[in-house]
Amino acid sequence: MEKTLNGARVVLRPAVPEDIPPLATIRATPEVYATWRGGDDLLAAVTEDLDEPGITSLVIELDGATVGAIQFGSEEDADYRHANIDIYLDPAAHGRGVGTDAVRTLARHLISDLGHHRIVIDPAADNAAAIRCYSKVGFRPVGVMREYERGPDGTWHDGLLMDLLAADLTDADPDPDPTDVTG
Template identity: 70%
Template sequence: MTVLQGATVTLRPTLPDDVPALAAIRATPEVRARWRGGDDLAAEIAADLQDPDTRCLTVEDGRRIIGMIQWHAEEDPDYRHAGIDLFLDPAAHGRGLGTDAVRTLACHLIDVHGHHRLTIDPAADNTAAIRCYSKVGFRPVGIMRRYERGLDGSWHDGLLMDLLADEVVR
């Protein structure tokens, strides 16, 4: 995969050397509360890098690592689409960098990979993420009840959102 340049952020293929910085971001309380995971976050990120079905891109602001955006594709021609997931350093929140990262990847998946539909599934109570994705053109599809287990062991709802190629806000 090539390097993608957004208005502000750069998305580049994640390297093994990025894992410690990304694990530190995933370990922040704000990110940890939203991303599931066990005790070895570095091992989980390294496993994502080895998963042939997941493409991982490091998000940089300038030359500083601020997070990771991932995507996967359903290639069955009758259901073809791509899904996106993202985490950013809380120090980067509220500056439009997440919106830029999602928009940059969405445009790439539509324009280069030919996807007509993209999905993303934030926690239903993650208003900041929902607002970010909405700015790119994602729309709510519906609530996925008891979709993911939280750190406290209880089930939490997720919001399925999708974006059609002609709806992206460029």
Template identity: 65%
Template sequence: MTVLRGASVALRPTVPEDIPALAAIRGTPEVRERWRGGDDLEADLATDLQDPDTRCLTVDHDRRIIGMIQWYAEEEPDYRHAGIDLFLDPAVHGRGLGTDAVRTLACHLIDVQGHHRLIIDPAADNTAAIRCYTKVGFRPVGIMRRYERGLDGSWHDGLLMDLLADEVVR
């Protein structure tokens, strides 16, 4: 895959050399709350990079790593779609960079990969993420009750959102 360029961000295939910077971002309290993992975040990221079903892209802004966006595809013809997930450095939250990254990848998945439908599943209480995804055109589908376990061990709801190809806000 080539580098995907948004209005402010560049999305490029994640390489092993990106792992320390990405692990540092995933280790921030704001990100760790949403993107759990084991005690060794670098090992978790290395495992993600080895997963043949997940494509990891490093998000760069002003020649600096600010996060990672990843996607996977369901290739069964009768259910074909792609899913997206994202984390960004809290230092850049609120600047529209997440929206730019999601929009850039969504357009690539629709225009180049030929997907007609995309999904994303933020925590139901993650209003900033939901607002970001809504700006790209994602719509709420429904609440997935007790969808994921939180850091405190309790279960939390997720929000399933989807985007059809003709609904993307470009």
């Protein structure tokens, strides 16, 4: 994807090789590493993420600084067509509406420009801040996926499947929450 997307506060742009070190630094923060991990070589993990077939990764910029990454993939079978989103954000940017703006900006692009009618996202079931962030954009819980992902401690944890239909996409936060650590 060559297109840059402008949100209310963020810019989403294609990643370049110079983005790998700052993204690896963000991935190394305890809050991000707990859910994204990537092994001992986070530079290699970020590089692999940016090159993953079928996935488009974008850098999240706030005031010209790299503060995270957001990615999407698509199921193109006409009978099941939809997109999926995943995101990580520097904890220093939490609580400022950055994650909400990034998710909303990408969702708008997926719906308006790429013609998707449905988008899914799957936060950890106990990640209340992420769930609140995604809900502000219009995502709704679909169900709990039991023992969905392995945590850094080796135990299995539940995930929450959420989806957004085109008609559910909100244009603004109905109730900004200053305690929202992902948004």
